[in-house]
Amino acid sequence: MTQTEAAPVTAAPVDAETYAQIVQFYSHHMQLLDNAEAEEWADGFTEDGVFAQNVKPEPTRGRDTIAASMRRGVDRLKGRDVVRRHWLSMVVADRVDADSVRTKYYAVVFETPAGGKASVYLSTTGEDTLVREDGRWRIRHRLINHDGA
């Protein structure tokens, strides 16, 4: 593609290999969450990671706190006999520097009660700062914005 005077659509899109790594990281990350593996899911955050949502007054800070909070959440769901599936897609990924990437994406949540019918439970957008750590991607900062909130 030729560069023109016009502003680029994205500042610094990541290369194809990095993009594929990030998409796979997210797929695995969402599988862990929906399989109720809260601690393994939380390992996808840096130790000082932050998880913010527009529906919560304060962000959750630190991997251990994020894990404990999600553990309570998935246990609550189990008690209600409900299965949720987080689908993350439409990922835009721009490089910030050699070791960090900023992403934006949509996340849709499907919910199915035991013996019941599936439905769309929630539609959100997400913004992450991902960093390379120990040869893998981790989330340093996540902001989830619930649609309609």
Added chain:
Amino acid sequence: MAPEGGGPAAGSGGTAPPVTAPSPAPGTAPAALYAEVERFYARQAQLLGEGRLDQWALTFTEDAVFEQEAQAGRVWTGNAPSARRGRAAIVAAARGAVAARREAAAVRRYLIGMLTLSPATDAATDAAMDAAAGTGTETGAGTCAGALRTRYRAVLLQTPEGGAPEVYLSTTGRDVLVRQDGDWRVRHRINSHDNAPAGSAGAPTRKDPDHG
């Protein structure tokens, strides 16, 4: 999986940060392989949604096994067994479902997402591969060159004629894919419905009338 060399740096400005991909974490596929498998599922899902079952059949190996973990009590006259062995049985079950859907004048779209893949090298897979002797996919000693184990979510959207679409079903898929004649094919699929009772995993004994 082998790390990729990484793409060339975008542009030639000396100030641009390096954009070469770092080494992937274990279990992370190179971009080309991941894209290939994504496209395989896109094609397979479209063939089923369009009811093109002769071609859909060829996305399974001749000796493929298709297991379903679905809600008990949804038994339907003429329903296929929950474990379908062999391409012919798999396609026969799908034909029933496609015919019923046509009769109901409903359209179904299968969406696949949250796909992960890893090399299939463990003992369980080797056992499945042993059954594949003679198909040209074996490298010997119970291993299967390039076989993949995949996991994904699948959602079915259904639209009745003239009506509004609805989320019909949410499921989880676990496949073993092998390469045959240059194409990926499913050798083993376990499809688990989200509305199945908890603990049904690993016990594919139930029947589902509606899945095609």
